[in-house]
Amino acid sequence: MLIIDPSAKISPLADIEDSIRGTRIKICERVAIDAFVKIKPAGGSGDLEIGAGTVVNSGCVFYTGNGIRIGKDVAIAANCTFAPVNHEYLKRDVLIVAQGFRPSKGGIEIGDDVWIGANCVALDGARVGNGCVIGAGSVIRGVLESYGVYGGNPLRMLGTRV
Template identity: 60%
Template sequence: MKIIHESAKISSLADIEDSVRGSRVVIGERTMIDSFVKIKFAGGLGDVVIGEDSYINSGVVVYSGNGVSIGSRVLIAANCTLAAANHEYKDPERCIVDQGFMESRGGIVIEDDVWIGAGCVILDGAKIGKGAVIGAMSLVRGEIEPYGIYAGNPIQRIGFRK
């Protein structure tokens, strides 16, 4: 089910799939979804919720998995991947594709007023605190403190906004 506020702007070149399992995509007021953004329901039953006044730039891919919550006034730069699911791989007697998905690590939560730089990968279990800045090409798989400035792979704290 898609719930898109009438004031949201979605590029005709964006691809927002419908869930076959009943999960929702909710897009808030005045949020902009640019060309070549892909929102795909895969790996779980989670919803994708994007708050108001957020901007999702070209080439961003969001896999719903265990749920993705993006706050208000969030900026996500080009070519980022948000993957709220992980493939299971522990049984060497079975192909990975046949093992399904791992248990949830809590989905992805991005609080308000966050800037995520180009090319970042945000994984299941990530929580990015309010006002944080994530440097380009960073990998986030845990908790990021509010107003922190982070860069690197894996994430390294390099300061605070306040």
């Protein structure tokens, strides 16, 4: 089910797939979604909500998996991937694509007023607090405390917001 606020600005070159399994995709007021953004209900039945005033730049990909909640007034730079799902792979005698998915780590939650730099990847179980800044090229996993500045791979705290 697609729920798109009339004030949202979505490029005609964005690709937002509707779910056949009942996943709810909600795009709130004043959201801006650039060209070549892909939203794909895959890997689970979690919902996706993009909060008011959020900007999603070109080339970002959202797999709904175990669910994604993006807060208000978030800036997401180009080419970021949100993947709240993991393939199972432990059985060596079964092809990975035939093993299904691992148990959920709770999806992805991004707080309000967050800036995510270009080419970041957010993984299942990521919790990003309000006001965080995530450096370009980071892998986002686990809990990032509010108002931290994070970067590198694996993530390490670089300082606090002034």
